[in-house]
Amino acid sequence: MSTNTQYTFKDFxxxxxxxxxPGCGDIAIMNAIQKAMAQLxxxxxxYAVVSGIGCSSRFPYYMSTYGFxxxxxxxxxxxxxVKCANPNLSVWQITGDGDAMAIGGxxxxxxxxxxxxxxxxxxxxxxxxxxxGQYSPTSLLGxxxxxxxxxxxxxxxxxxxxxxxxxxxxxxxxxxxxxxMNTEICIEAExxxxxxxxxxxxxxxxxxxxxxxxxxxxxxKEDRQxxxxxxxxxxxxxxxxKGLILxxxxxxxxxxxxxxxxxxxxxxxxxxxxxxxxxxMLINMKYPEFPVAFGVIRQVExxxxxxxxxxxIAEVKQKSPLKSMxxxxxxxxxxxVE
Amino acid sequence: xxxxxxxxxxxxxxxxxxxxxxDGMQLxxxxxxxxxxxxxxxxxxxxxxxAEIRAPQGTVGGVSGFQLNFGNMNINxxxxxxxxxxxxxxxxxxxxxxxxxxxxxxxxxxxxxxEKNFEKAGCSENPLVTNKLTNYQIIKVPITSLTKEAxxxxxxxxxxxxxxxxxxALGMVYWLFNRELDYTEHFFEKKFKKVPxxxxxxxxxxxxxxxxxxxxxxxxxxxxxxxxxxxxxxxNISGNVATxxxxxxxxxxxxxxxxxxxxxxxxxxxxxxxxxxxxxMGAISFQAEDEIAGIVTAIGAAFAGKFGCTSTSxxxxxxxxxxxxxxxxxxxxxVIVNVQRGGPSTGLPTKTEQADLLQALYGRNGESxxxxxxxxxxxxxFKYAFEAGKIxxxxxxxxxxxxxxxxxxxxHPWKFxxxxxxxxIKTRIITQQTEKYLPYQRIEGTTIRxxxxxxMKGYEHRIGGLEKMAVTGTVSYVPENHEVMTYERKRKIQxxxxxxxxxxxxxxxxGDILIVGWGGTYGHLxxxxxxxxxxGQTLSYTHxxxxxxxxxxxxxxxxxxxxxxxxxxNDGQFYKYLRSELPQFNxxxxxxxxxxxxxxxxxxxFIIKTKEE
Numbered sequence: 001m002s003t004n005t006q007y008t009f010k011d012f013x014x015x016x017x018x019x020x021x022p023g024c025g026d027i028a029i030m031n032a033i034q035k036a037m038a039q040l041x042x043x044x045x046x047y048a049v050v051s052g053i054g055c056s057s058r059f060p061y062y063m064s065t066y067g068f069x070x071x072x073x074x075x076x077x078x079x080x081x082v083k084c085a086n087p088n089l090s091v092w093q094i095t096g097d098g099d100a101m102a103i104g105g106x107x108x109x110x111x112x113x114x115x116x117x118x119x120x121x122x123x124x125x126x127x128x129x130x131x132x133g134q135y136s137p138t139s140l141l142g143x144x145x146x147x148x149x150x151x152x153x154x155x156x157x158x159x160x161x162x163x164x165x166x167x168x169x170x171x172x173x174x175x176x177x178x179x180x181m182n183t184e185i186c187i188e189a190e191x192x193x194x195x196x197x198x199x200x201x202x203x204x205x206x207x208x209x210x211x212x213x214x215x216x217x218x219x220x221k222e223d224r225q226x227x228x229x230x231x232x233x234x235x236x237x238x239x240x241x242k243g244l245i246l247x248x249x250x251x252x253x254x255x256x257x258x259x260x261x262x263x264x265x266x267x268x269x270x271x272x273x274x275x276x277x278x279x280x281m282l283i284n285m286k287y288p289e290f291p292v293a294f295g296v297i298r299q300v301e302x303x304x305x306x307x308x309x310x311x312x313i314a315e316v317k318q319k320s321p322l323k324s325m326x327x328x329x330x331x332x333x334x335x336x337v338e
Numbered sequence: 339x340x341x342x343x344x345x346x347x348x349x350x351x352x353x354x355x356x357x358x359x360x361d362g363m364q365l366x367x368x369x370x371x372x373x374x375x376x377x378x379x380x381x382x383x384x385x386x387x388x389a390e391i392r393a394p395q396g397t398v399g400g401v402s403g404f405q406l407n408f409g410n411m412n413i414n415x416x417x418x419x420x421x422x423x424x425x426x427x428x429x430x431x432x433x434x435x436x437x438x439x440x441x442x443x444x445x446x447x448x449x450x451x452x453e454k455n456f457e458k459a460g461c462s463e464n465p466l467v468t469n470k471l472t473n474y475q476i477i478k479v480p481i482t483s484l485t486k487e488a489x490x491x492x493x494x495x496x497x498x499x500x501x502x503x504x505x506x507a508l509g510m511v512y513w514l515f516n517r518e519l520d521y522t523e524h525f526f527e528k529k530f531k532k533v534p535x536x537x538x539x540x541x542x543x544x545x546x547x548x549x550x551x552x553x554x555x556x557x558x559x560x561x562x563x564x565x566x567x568x569x570x571x572x573x574n575i576s577g578n579v580a581t582x583x584x585x586x587x588x589x590x591x592x593x594x595x596x597x598x599x600x601x602x603x604x605x606x607x608x609x610x611x612x613x614x615x616x617x618x619m620g621a622i623s624f625q626a627e628d629e630i631a632g633i634v635t636a637i638g639a640a641f642a643g644k645f646g647c648t649s650t651s652x653x654x655x656x657x658x659x660x661x662x663x664x665x666x667x668x669x670x671x672x673v674i675v676n677v678q679r680g681g682p683s684t685g686l687p688t689k690t691e692q693a694d695l696l697q698a699l700y701g702r703n704g705e706s707x708x709x710x711x712x713x714x715x716x717x718x719x720f721k722y723a724f725e726a727g728k729i730x731x732x733x734x735x736x737x738x739x740x741x742x743x744x745x746x747x748x749x750h751p752w753k754f755x756x757x758x759x760x761x762x763i764k765t766r767i768i769t770q771q772t773e774k775y776l777p778y779q780r781i782e783g784t785t786i787r788x789x790x791x792x793x794m795k796g797y798e799h800r801i802g803g804l805e806k807m808a809v810t811g812t813v814s815y816v817p818e819n820h821e822v823m824t825y826e827r828k829r830k831i832q833x834x835x836x837x838x839x840x841x842x843x844x845x846x847x848x849g850d851i852l853i854v855g856w857g858g859t860y861g862h863l864x865x866x867x868x869x870x871x872x873x874g875q876t877l878s879y880t881h882x883x884x885x886x887x888x889x890x891x892x893x894x895x896x897x898x899x900x901x902x903x904x905x906x907x908n909d910g911q912f913y914k915y916l917r918s919e920l921p922q923f924n925x926x927x928x929x930x931x932x933x934x935x936x937x938x939x940x941x942x943x944f945i946i947k948t949k950e951e
Contacts, residue, residue: 329754
């Protein structure tokens with residue numbers, strides 16, 4: 001790839017008017033992705049932004065890169081096709097909690113299982129926005145929506161659990177209003193060779209407004225969020241005095257300086273641990289018992305499908321006696337009629 | 339019989355091998371076909387097997403058959419009725435007796451004719467007793483015990499011994515028709531290179547069968563005369579492999595890499611298997627998680643500049659419908675191969691039918707025209723798969739290629755082309771930029787857009803499933819624009835008729851009756867028409883490979899006839915289509931929906947009956 005790519009985030013904006021609702025979390029996420037792309041050393045023509053259906057899936061139209069707005073739920077398959085066709089591309093799959101967790105659930109788990117080198121940006125607003133307010137697979141149990149007027153009776157998915165269950169190699173979580181964290185994580189995702197799933201908690205101002213207020217509320221956010229970084233202790237809180245320890249098989253929030261707890265007892269985040277058990281516990285931390293985990297929670301190395309695919313093709317092609325269609329047509333048993 | 343040792347010369351012979359699905363009848367049939375083809379005969383085959391991999395042993399449901407027709411010339415079908423029927427057990431006899439020709443020969447493994455097996459076959463008594471078999475020459479051979487006898491000094495377990503009994507039957511039939519054993523012997527030497535004992539066992543049983551027939555004074559030996567076949571280099575090919583190769587050939591001609599996204603489904607799976615093996619020629623095969631991902635990955639690959647293809651059968655085509663619409667609106671090149679089988683729903687997975695025509699033409703939401711073409715012989719699946727690729731790549735459109743279970747599994751010798759015999763394929767990849775690239779700007783004088791894909795600098799653009807503004811390709815909800823775009827997409831497909839060969843008539847260009855077929859019924863219709871002509875009838879026949887658009891002279895072809903009979907393996911789908919496209923003509927129809935190809939005799943009967951009306 002070229003090293004002379006000097007872009008600003010503005011270079012990634014298309015001339016199309018952005019039609020998301022004023023105040024929609026999608027706008028902030030797009031800004032972060034454009035900032036990340038400008039910082040990455042990739043020529044603009046090598047970016048392909050692919051989506052399914054939903055509010056967030058309009059994303060490609062607002063980008064100046066190559067873009068393909070697909071059909072509902074199939075963003076994962078579309079992105080897989082693009083990347084396997086040309087592994088030199090940087091392929092970004094923009095999807096939502098309906099697109100990826102419901103109608104496209106099958107493609108989601110299989111792209112992760114194959115570990116295709118994609119950046120999957122999962123906009124999780126816990127609601128169906130484009131169809132105007134029905135519950136999604138990540139809506140909270142009991143949530144009242146247009147199709148659950150008496151409260152949902154379905155247990156929600158935790159996207160990170162599906163990633164781990166599909167042998168995922170990269171999972172990060174972020175939140176729409178944190179531009180810097182989003183930008184950093186998107187850069188990490190692009191650098192990861194394999195399927196990088198980034199769940200971004202995103203506020204829908206119209207149909208599920210305030211779903212994440214408990215996390216973004218200025219007064220409390222530092223006590224309710226933990227930004228995990230590989231190799232750093234799991235400390236959080238306004239005064240940086242809270243941390244996570246393991247007690248038996250479970251995580252526990254402790255206060256540094258109380259009950260003899262010192263910084264040494266606090267767990268150190270290991271995103272590179274191939275064993276996903278602790279990462280799974282971090283993914284599942286819920287307020288109010290725990291802070292919600294953000295940052296790159298899992299990042300392990302494994303061969304990515306698209307690379308192996310093209311390596312295998314190159315290897316068998318080199319060994320094959322069939323160099324052209326004419327060779328193939330005349331291969332095996334043939335005979336001449338005089 | 340006094341003439342037992344005389345050799346009778348025949349022009350064509352139909353053989354049907356039948357037995358339990360585990361008895362190796364498909365291998366037996368394939369070996370006979372390939373040997374005959376190598377010996378200079380024309381061959382046409384029809385494997386007929388159950389959907390279950392191993393249905394309960396000995397039952398009628400578990401009977402697997404392989405029918406083949408070979409002869410000196412004009413072998414266009416696997417034949418209606420068998421001159422020789424091999425039945426490895428009572429169930430095979432019960433299932434296939436109706437396909438044995440009057441006066442034909444039936445070879446039975448008499449060891450298998452036991453009370454227990456009668457019961458499994460659903461017979462209360464011995465079917466040899468309950469059926470009137472006086473019209474046949476019945477040859478009862480203790481195949482199982484003779485096989486065991488032949489291998490008694492080999493250190494082989496009973497299961498492996500019994501598994502070779504199909505070779506005993508094949509050996510007998512080889513003698514009966516003066517076939518050479520080398521091709522099959524060589525096949526075993528290659529296939530079981532690492533297990534010499536198995537090679538030895540199969541070769542030994544094959545010759546034991548051959549020698550047994552030679553020594554048996556009851557059967558006559560036949561010689562099928564070598565064909566007067568067109569000069570050239572030949573090979574055997576099945577419809578599915580020919581389809582895969584046609585796609586590969588189109589990719590090579592176009593200078594593109596092939597990408598096949600597909601999901602296994604009977605009877606189309608072999609196409610995916612063949613392309614997967616052709617990674618050694620640079621093809622990308624992607625076994626997707628489902629039918630939808632199969633086509634959508636192919637669309638993604640087309641967006642990224644590859645020759646995207648997907649292969650499936652009826653239920654899979656239904657699942658792909660929405661994605662075909664995406665390729666229609668995105669105006670990307672794509673080939674969708676649909677190997678038709680009996681429907682609806684899961685229907686008859688291993689049986690043939692032509693009942694997906696209307697689905698291919700109309701089975702999508704919105705005004706969603708796409709090209710539909712059909713192949714008509716196993717080997718011309720190559721030609722039409724190539725054509726499908728050419729049309730898709732030159733016109734930036736999805737093309738549905740219809741084959742069927744009969745063509746897919748059938749095989750025959752094929753005088754194969756070389757690549758220089760095939761026409762050029764000119765892709766629409768943009769080569770020079772004049773101004774800003776606009777994805778829906780039409781190439782002058784056409785309705786075709788130009789192709790630019792990720793990685794190409796300066797052509798960055800967005801496409802997708804939302805309606806696009808003409809020329810610029812931005813999202814548009816302008817009412818008039820939707821109509822403009824709908825007609826542009828329609829016109830693009832209609833204008834493809836200009837690129838197609840004219841529809842030809844076999845026979846007089848005017849008269850009382852025109853026989854019409856499309857797709858996989860070609861061999862049977864051609865044979866029926868030829869046989870009626872030999873019997874002194876005057877007939878005209880035309881067969882369609884291009885369905886949408888129809889060849890532009892179709893109305894002129896129909897013009898000359900008072901009545902047009904459409905023969906199809908469905909409930910009249912092409913008939914309905916022609917009545918809507920060309921309502922001015924008088925159509926009659928003959929349909930069969932039994933999961934089976936036509937027989938030439940039923941076609942002939944219907945034509946004669948109609949002529950007399």
